[in-house]
Structure formats: structure tokens, C-alpha cells
Amino acid sequence: MSEVAGNPTAASVSKSQAGSFVPIWGVVAALLVIVALIVIIASNWVFGLDFFHVFAGTLWISTDLFMGFIIGPIMSRLDIPARMVFAKKLMTTMMVVMPTVVICTLTAGWQLARVDNFFTAPYAPQHGWILAALIVVALLSILAYTFLEPANIVVLMELRKSEPNGLLIGRMMKRFLYTAGILGVLQLSIIVIMVRLATW
Amino acid sequence: MVNTTQPYAGDTKSSPIIASIIGTIISCILAAGIIIAHIPGPAPMWGSVMWVCIAAVLTIATIILILRKKPFAGKLFFKVAKWVFLYILVLSGMGEYVIVFDGTKGEPLVVITIILLLFLVNIPMLWGFSVARHERTPN
Numbered sequence: 001m002s003e004v005a006g007n008p009t010a011a012s013v014s015k016s017q018a019g020s021f022v023p024i025w026g027v028v029a030a031l032l033v034i035v036a037l038i039v040i041i042a043s044n045w046v047f048g049l050d051f052f053h054v055f056a057g058t059l060w061i062s063t064d065l066f067m068g069f070i071i072g073p074i075m076s077r078l079d080i081p082a083r084m085v086f087a088k089k090l091m092t093t094m095m096v097v098m099p100t101v102v103i104c105t106l107t108a109g110w111q112l113a114r115v116d117n118f119f120t121a122p123y124a125p126q127h128g129w130i131l132a133a134l135i136v137v138a139l140l141s142i143l144a145y146t147f148l149e150p151a152n153i154v155v156l157m158e159l160r161k162s163e164p165n166g167l168l169i170g171r172m173m174k175r176f177l178y179t180a181g182i183l184g185v186l187q188l189s190i191i192v193i194m195v196r197l198a199t200w
Numbered sequence: 201m202v203n204t205t206q207p208y209a210g211d212t213k214s215s216p217i218i219a220s221i222i223g224t225i226i227s228c229i230l231a232a233g234i235i236i237a238h239i240p241g242p243a244p245m246w247g248s249v250m251w252v253c254i255a256a257v258l259t260i261a262t263i264i265l266i267l268r269k270k271p272f273a274g275k276l277f278f279k280v281a282k283w284v285f286l287y288i289l290v291l292s293g294m295g296e297y298v299i300v301f302d303g304t305k306g307e308p309l310v311v312i313t314i315i316l317l318l319f320l321v322n323i324p325m326l327w328g329f330s331v332a333r334h335e336r337t338p339n
Contacts, residue, residue: 022283034290041298099287107294114302119239131237138229145323146222150330153280154210157331168210168334 026096033100041111049112056104057194061187063098068181075173080166087173088159091152102144106137118197126197133193140186143179151176210334217269217333220262221326227255228315228322235308248311255318262325273335281328288323292316 040048071090075083113119118130151172158164158172231251235243266272295316299309 034294037294038297041301099291103291103294107298111298111302114298134233134236138233142222142225142229145225146218146326150327153284153327154331154334157276157280158334165210165334171210 022095023092026093030096030100034103037104037107041107044111044115046112046115049108049115052104052108053112056101056108057190060098060101060105061184061191063094063101064180064187065184068177068184072177072181075177080170083173084159084164084166084169087155087169091156091159094152095156098149109133126200129193129197133190133197136186136190136193140183140190143183143186147175147179148183151179215329215333217262217265217329218326220258220265221322221329224255224258224262224318224322225326227251227258228318231255232312232315235311239304243308245307245311248308252311252314252318255315259318259321262322266325266329271337273332273337276335277328277332279328280331281324284324284327285320288320292320 037052040052075086078086113130118124118126124130154172155169155176158169228251231248234247234251237243266277296313299312304312
């Protein structure tokens with residue numbers, strides 16, 4: 001049997017302890033939420049669109065800020081085995097919550113902008129702010145899809161092994177938390193844009 | 201034999217595959233951005249088409265680079281990629297749904313559909329590769 005690569009103190013997780021990659025209840029809940037969103041978009045129900053956009057958007061922003069500025073510093077002070085146990089629980093839940101939240105925020109937000117006539121010709125006075133929001137979302141997407149989520153998955157896959165690589169997990173967790181912090185800062189600009197649009 | 205006794209922090213080298221996929225994602229976002237910035241007016245399609253073509257070329261380059269990568273944890277790559285594919289399928293499906301629902305048609309619809317298809321191929325490749333590249337394979 002080989003040693004735990006990278007960190008001999010790393011906690012050993014047996015296959016039976018690894019559990020499912022994504023919790024089944026979470027997938028079912030996410031599917032129900034998405035079906036509800038499809039129905040709301042089909043009926044163009046403004047309250048529903050507003051609710052989905054605001055609720056999911058708030059959850060998205062809060063999670064990024066919380067991860068980057070509160071969980072991050074706490075995790076960096078934990079010892080490796082504790083960090084690995086915490087990361088496994090956290091990352092498994094994040095695998096369900098974040099994709100659902102992103103889908104709801106963006107889809108409901110787009111439809112809401114259409115319903116609120118932000119995409120009308122001649123251009124609405126808020127058009128520039130809508131574009132600014134789309135640019136920030138583009139930056140968020142690039143960072144999230146290229147750095148945040150891959151790091152999340154690497155950590156999850158590593159933690160499912162019987163001998164997780166503590167060094168790799170540490171490196172990926174650092175990347176995950178730094179990226180979440182940068183996303184949090186970008187999210188603050190989204191708050192400014194959204195408040196400006198809501199108070200036009 | 202795989203040496204598992206040495207500390208290993210994963211593949212720390214910069215990868216052309218990752219660079220190519222990031223290039224594709226940026227090209228897709230620029231292509232979609234040109235159309236979205238002009239909605240509901242007609243967008244100058246040449247700009248979007250140019251970025252989509254660049255994204256398509258980069259996607260082909262990525263596939264070739266992944267196929268040529270040896271040694272490579274292919275099984276792990278597909279294991280991750282298939283689940284990510286499912287997630288991006290839902291995300292792209294929702295995107296396509298709202299765009300079609302809002303009456304977008306003609307060239308912008310075709311370009312946006314191609315962009316979503318490119319996302320559908322590239323994001324699973326990126327996430328799958330991000331995991332597989334750190335896997336220690338024999339030699």
C-alpha cells in the first residue's frame with residue numbers, strides 16, 4: 001500500500017465512506033426548481049420571475065462573499081484532516097446548489113429584462129446598465145467555469161479516493177477560495193448595477 | 201510503476217488544452233455579446249460569426265490535443281465529463297428555451313445555438329481534463 005501522496009497526515013477515506021458524488025435528494029430538488037422556473041417563464045409571471053431572480057441572485061452573491069471572505073480564512077487555519085472532512089461535505093453540497101442557483105439567476109434575469117422592456121427598440125435608457133450587468137456576468141462565468149468549478153471537482157474526486165492527496169487538495173482549495181473571493185468582489189459590482197436598475 | 205511515495209501537488213505546468221478551452225469560452229462570450237448588445241435591433245453578424253469560427257477551430261484543436269495526450273487518465277476524464285455534460289445540457293437547454301420563447305429567429309438564433317453547442321462540448325472537456333490531468337498514470 002502506498003502512502004498518502006503529498007501529505008502523510010491526510011485523513012484516509014474508504015470507498016464506503018466516500019458516498020455518492022452528488023446527493024440524490026439535491027438532484028431531485030434542483031430538477032423540481034428548474035421545472036418550476038420553466039413553468040414561470042412559459043407563463044411570463046412577473047412575480048415569479050422577480051422572485052427567482054432575486055432569491056437565486058442573492059444566494060449566489062452571498063455564497064461567493066461568504067466563501068471568499070469568511071469560510072476561506074477559517075479553512076486556511078484548520079489542520080489538514082479537519083479541512084478535508086469539511087471540504088468534502090461543503091463541496092458535495094455546492095455541486096448541487098451553485099449550478100441550480102446560476103441557472104435560475106441567469107434565466108429568470110434574462111426573461112425579466114425582456115418582460116420589463118429593457119431590450120426594446122429604441123433602446124431603453126437602462127440599456128447601458130443591462131450591458132454592464134452582462135459584461136460582469138461574462139467575467140463571472142469565465143472565472144467560475146475555468147477556475148472555481150474545476151477546482152471544486154478535483155477536490156471532490158480526490159476526497160473520494162481511499163488515499164487522498166493532501167497536497168493537491170490544499171492547492172485546489174486555495175484556488176477555489178481565492179477565486180470565490182474575486183467572484184465576491186465582482187458580485188459587489190452586480191449589486192450596484194441591480195440597485196441602480198431597481199431604483200431607476 | 202507509478203511513484204506514489206513522492207509528494208505530488210498535481211500537474212502544475214500550464215496546459216495548451218486549458219488555454220485553448222479558455223480561448224473558446226472567451227470567443228463564445230464575445231460572439232454572444234455582440235448579438236445581445238444589439239437586441240432587439242439587428243446585430244452585425246460578421247463579428248459574431250468570426251468569433252464563433254475562432255471558437256470552433258479552437259474546439260477542434262482542443263479535441264486533437266486531448267486525443268494526442270499520452271499518458272492520460274481517459275476513464276476519469278469521461279467519468280467527470282459525462283456528468284458535466286448533463287449539467288451543461290440543462291443550462292444550455294434553458295438558454296435555448298428562453299431565446300426561442302422570446303421569438304429570436306434567423307441568423308442570431310443559429311449563432312446562439314452554435315455557441316451553446318460549443319459550450320456543451322467545451323465545459324465538460326475542461327472540467328474532465330482539469331481532473332484527469334492531475335491523475336498519476338504509469339510512465
